[in-house]
Amino acid sequence: MKKIVFFGAGNIAQSIILGLISIGYDKRNILFIDRNKKNQSYLKKIGIKKYSSKHINNIDLFFLAVKPKDALMAFQEICDSHKNPKVVSLVAGIKSKQYFSISKNIQLIRAMPTTSSKFGKGITALFNISSSSPSFNKVKKIFNKLGMAIELNKEQEMDAFTGLIGSGPAYFFYLLKVYEKRLMKICNNDAKMVADAMSNMLEGVALSVASNDNLDNLIAKVASKKGTTEAGLKSFKENKLLSTFDKGITTAIKRSKEISNES
Numbered sequence: 001m002k003k004i005v006f007f008g009a010g011n012i013a014q015s016i017i018l019g020l021i022s023i024g025y026d027k028r029n030i031l032f033i034d035r036n037k038k039n040q041s042y043l044k045k046i047g048i049k050k051y052s053s054k055h056i057n058n059i060d061l062f063f064l065a066v067k068p069k070d071a072l073m074a075f076q077e078i079c080d081s082h083k084n085p086k087v088v089s090l091v092a093g094i095k096s097k098q099y100f101s102i103s104k105n106i107q108l109i110r111a112m113p114t115t116s117s118k119f120g121k122g123i124t125a126l127f128n129i130s131s132s133s134p135s136f137n138k139v140k141k142i143f144n145k146l147g148m149a150i151e152l153n154k155e156q157e158m159d160a161f162t163g164l165i166g167s168g169p170a171y172f173f174y175l176l177k178v179y180e181k182r183l184m185k186i187c188n189n190d191a192k193m194v195a196d197a198m199s200n201m202l203e204g205v206a207l208s209v210a211s212n213d214n215l216d217n218l219i220a221k222v223a224s225k226k227g228t229t230e231a232g233l234k235s236f237k238e239n240k241l242l243s244t245f246d247k248g249i250t251t252a253i254k255r256s257k258e259i260s261n262e263s
């Protein structure tokens with residue numbers, strides 16, 4: 001079986017690799033390229049081998065997973081050493097036309113995954129730029145197995161998805177800092193108890209959301225008239241929490257658009 005290569009094997013690549021291993025993907029068919037010693041030793045520890053020139057004719061897909069500033073250089077390296085490579089770019093902000101300015105002889109897919117792929121709970125946006133249908137379907141199948149894949153209609157939608165979903169886990173981690181601080185006091189600084197409490201709360205929220213009920217109904221089931229929840233929600237509304245949150249997302253989307261101009 002031909003192998004897949006992660007060019008850049010940091011945060012997102014490792015999440016995907018761990019997700020693939022947990023769904024039974026054969027480790028021997030995953031390779032990586034990364035200059036970072038810490039990432040190299042971690043991947044070695046989990047049994048993932050480094051790409052070398054002996055693999056050159058046995059590669060199916062490259063997952064480009066370096067930071068935007070490094071993306072075009074890494075892409076150039078792939079194109080210099082492989083004829084008509086199949087590249088899945090996980091890089092935020094870098095548009096297809098920037099890759100095509102380096103080489104047109106590529107099958108290119110853009111993908112925007114989340115680190116929750118590690119737990120089979122990823123959400124990955126996909127946009128097929130110039131890939132054959134079988135290769136695109138294969139990539140879609142991989143990301144569906146790691147959670148869910150959403151196929152976009154236009155490449156520009158990648159920026160909206162990046163700011164909304166790609167960055168999404170960090171927004172929730174950020175909001176949880178308020179819970180963590182307060183729970184630490186209640187739970188006598190027992191960090192494990194606090195982590196368990198936060199994770200139970202989020203899992204409960206996730207199951208309610210999965211029930212497909214309307215969000216206002218879900219709120220109404222928690223908030224009783226003149227009760228504590230209603231008081232909390234009233235304060236959130238007065239302080240425009242939703243529009244502040246929405247503005248943050250708009251800023252992230254704008255940033256995704258800017259990144260391409262900086263590389």
Ligand SMILES: NC(=O)c1ccc[n+]([C@@H]2O[C@H](COP(=O)([O-])OP(=O)(O)OC[C@H]3O[C@@H](n4cnc5c(N)ncnc54)[C@H](OP(=O)(O)O)[C@@H]3O)[C@@H](O)[C@H]2O)c1
Nearest residue numbers: 008009010011012034035036065066067068070090091092
């Ligand atoms: N993290 C996320 O949640 C997430 C989600 C969706 C998409 N993405 C996208 O995924 C990409 C990677 O993000 P990340 O957070 O995984 O970054 P990261 O942890 O910094 O991993 C990138 C790795 O690639 C290495 N690298 C860069 N250029 C290289 C080269 N020419 N040769 C060999 N190794 C090279 C880096 O080494 P150095 O450390 O030495 O630079 C680093 O170890 C970004 O473009 C981001 O937009 C990330």
